[in-house]
C-alpha cells in the first residue's frame with residue numbers, strides 16, 4: 001500500500017486490513033513515498049521522509065501481517081508507482097503483488113506513466129473512500145482490454161479520515177486521538193509536526 005502517510009491514519013489501516021482479509025494476503029507492505037510528485041501542488045511542505053517512515057512503522061508495529069518498506073524513501077527523485085513495483089518485484093520475485101490504493105488515486109492510474117507495465121507487475125485494488133465514488137463504468141472500457149483479475153474495486157467500512165484533516169487539526173491544536181494510532185499522536189507531538197508557523201511576538205518566549 002503506497003501513500004504519503006503524512007501522517008498515516010486509521011483509514012489507511014482499516015483499508016489495508018480489509019484488503020488483506022478479502023484477498024487472503026500474507027502480508028501488507030506499507031510504502032511511504034519519497035517525493036510525491038502528485039502532491040506538490042496540494043500542500044507544499046510534505047514532512048521529512050524519515051518522519052513519515054517512522055510514523056508508519058509505529059502505526060503498523062503491532063500487526064504481524066504489516067511491514068514497512070523503504071524502497072521509495074531510499075530512491076532519489078520523484079516517486080513513481082512503476083519504480084515501487086519494480087523494486088518490490090526484485091525483492092520478492094515469487095510474490096503475487098497487489099497494489100492497494102484509494103478510489104481517488106485509482107482515478108489517476110490511467111494517467112500514470114507505463115500503466116500497461118503497472119498491470120503486468122501487480123494487481124490493483126481500489127478501495128472506497130468517503131467522498132469519492134468508485135466509478136467502475138468509467139474504467140470499464142480500459143478494463144475490457146485487461147486480463148481478468150487485474151483491477152478490483154472494494155467497498156470498505158467508511159472512515160472519513162484524511163491526512164489533510166489530521167494535519168489541519170494538529171496545526172489548530174485540536175485532538176487527533178483515535179483518528180491516528182496512539183503512538184502516532186505522541187510522535188506528532190514529540191516532533192512538533194504540522195505546527196502552524198507562529199507569528200513572531202517580540203518579548204514573549
Ligand code: ATP
Pocket residue numbers: 002003004005006011012015100101102103104105127128129130159160161162163164165
Ligand atoms: P492527504 O489528505 O494528504 O492526501 P490521504 O489521507 O489521502 O492524505 P495518502 O497518504 O495520500 O493519505 O493516502 C494513501 C492511500 O490511502 C491513497 O490511495 C488514499 O486514497 C488511501 N486513503 C486515504 N485515506 C483513506 C480512507 N479514509 N479510506 C480509504 N482509503 C484511504
Ligand code: MG
Pocket residue numbers: none
Ligand atoms: Mg491523498
